[in-house]
Amino acid sequence: MGGTYDVIIIGGGPGGLAAAIYAGRAQRKTLLIEKGNYGGRVNDTVEIRNYPSVVSESGAGLMERFREHAQSYATNEFKRTTVIGLEKLENGNFLVHTKRRGDFESNCVILDMGTKPRSLGIPGETEFTGHGVAYCATCDAEFFKGKNIYVLGAGDQAIEEADYLTGFASSVTVIVLHEEGHLDCNEVAAETAFHNPKIKFIWNSTLQEIKGNASVESLVIKNVVTNTSTEVKADGIFFFVGMVPQTDFVKDLVECDGKGYIKVNEKKETSVPGIYAVGDCTQTFLRQVVTSASDGAIAATASERYVKEKKQLDAILSPDSGKVAFLFYNPYDNAQIEAVTKMELRLKDQYRVIRQDITRQTLLYQQLGLTASPACAYYENGKLTNLEK
Numbered sequence: 001m002g003g004t005y006d007v008i009i010i011g012g013g014p015g016g017l018a019a020a021i022y023a024g025r026a027q028r029k030t031l032l033i034e035k036g037n038y039g040g041r042v043n044d045t046v047e048i049r050n051y052p053s054v055v056s057e058s059g060a061g062l063m064e065r066f067r068e069h070a071q072s073y074a075t076n077e078f079k080r081t082t083v084i085g086l087e088k089l090e091n092g093n094f095l096v097h098t099k100r101r102g103d104f105e106s107n108c109v110i111l112d113m114g115t116k117p118r119s120l121g122i123p124g125e126t127e128f129t130g131h132g133v134a135y136c137a138t139c140d141a142e143f144f145k146g147k148n149i150y151v152l153g154a155g156d157q158a159i160e161e162a163d164y165l166t167g168f169a170s171s172v173t174v175i176v177l178h179e180e181g182h183l184d185c186n187e188v189a190a191e192t193a194f195h196n197p198k199i200k201f202i203w204n205s206t207l208q209e210i211k212g213n214a215s216v217e218s219l220v221i222k223n224v225v226t227n228t229s230t231e232v233k234a235d236g237i238f239f240f241v242g243m244v245p246q247t248d249f250v251k252d253l254v255e256c257d258g259k260g261y262i263k264v265n266e267k268k269e270t271s272v273p274g275i276y277a278v279g280d281c282t283q284t285f286l287r288q289v290v291t292s293a294s295d296g297a298i299a300a301t302a303s304e305r306y307v308k309e310k311k312q313l314d315a316i317l318s319p320d321s322g323k324v325a326f327l328f329y330n331p332y333d334n335a336q337i338e339a340v341t342k343m344e345l346r347l348k349d350q351y352r353v354i355r356q357d358i359t360r361q362t363l364l365y366q367q368l369g370l371t372a373s374p375a376c377a378y379y380e381n382g383k384l385t386n387l388e389k
């Protein structure tokens, strides 16, 4: 398939795959681009127990079913490459630049780039990544069979993963910034960890340096209360100190918060009409498979309406379209229905009059910055000549 796509989805996590399922069912010409494994971050979890209808399954197993479903539509195309840029073209379409597969044009774009583990830039962290420094227990636990390892962090992920790692390592020591007994994770995880004989804690402390030769051999741990540093022998260290959104290539295009999460509204619209964002890479309250999938469904549906409406408007407002008047009204307000009926009667001899129900046809209303109805926008040969608010 070539040519312009109806929609390009960047990222194939649960959000992107759910969007592809909805786009596929609507028979839209869809391209999903994924730089790694289809299924995203949840591939890293051994067991998922909170996706409705799934009592227990591996993260990778559940995502395989998402992928199969999304790929079952003839109009859906999947490509493996990294997206490195996104630009808005003069015709209102978008151009997606990829690292290895060239550029692709689309009527709209759904962003689902998710997050990646935060790195702290501690001396030795980059040098020993993959050689004792790790960020994913499921991916790397078996490299640490019978070893003495450390975990940095005290949240849900850190404590749950520390417990998981004890299935492989001989001892897991958790470095915690807080005073003794205080963790940031849920109660169940904390109790499980406190009762696990293979888990030890170092309180009031942080990691200062990672040392070794070919791989990690020791860690320098600093007690933040006494301000003293101690060097301990270690075969590895797992970092679970939060996630950061993978939004670098869109940061200058769509509005993001201070941490780089993309700001979206209830339709998953970003600050740029035609660009939608879903799941973990957005500013949102809960980052889970079910919420990302739900976002994907919303963005796919909203973006389909956007493209349809944009194509209709482009056709109405062509350079030789003559005089056109758009009447904006709320159909649930009788007074507004009466008002636009009168306006239509007054204008119809001079203008082609087009009514815009502002509860459904939001594109032009938003583009004109309108906040109340009734309102009227006058055009001549595609150019705005007057706006009555």
Ligand SMILES: Cc1cc2nc3c(=O)[nH]c(=O)nc-3n(C[C@H](O)[C@H](O)[C@H](O)COP(=O)(O)OP(=O)(O)OC[C@H]3O[C@@H](n4cnc5c(N)ncnc54)[C@H](O)[C@@H]3O)c2cc1C
Residues within 6 Å of the ligand: 010, 011, 012, 013, 014, 015, 016, 033, 034, 035, 036, 037, 038, 039, 040, 041, 042, 043, 044, 045, 047, 048, 049, 050, 051, 081, 082, 083, 084, 112, 113, 114, 115, 157, 246, 278, 279, 280, 281, 287, 288, 289, 290, 292
């Ligand atoms: C260890 C762990 C355990 C978890 N356990 C659970 C659980 O039990 N239940 C639950 O509901 N959730 C769980 N989660 C959270 C869940 O994984 C996420 O909320 C979910 O995966 C988010 O989906 P997403 O589609 O928003 O993003 P992601 O899953 O992060 O997918 C984003 C995708 O975009 C791709 N991508 C990024 N940038 C680019 C680019 N430039 N070009 C192309 N592709 C790109 C990435 O490779 C990735 O595949 C867990 C997460 C982790 C890490």
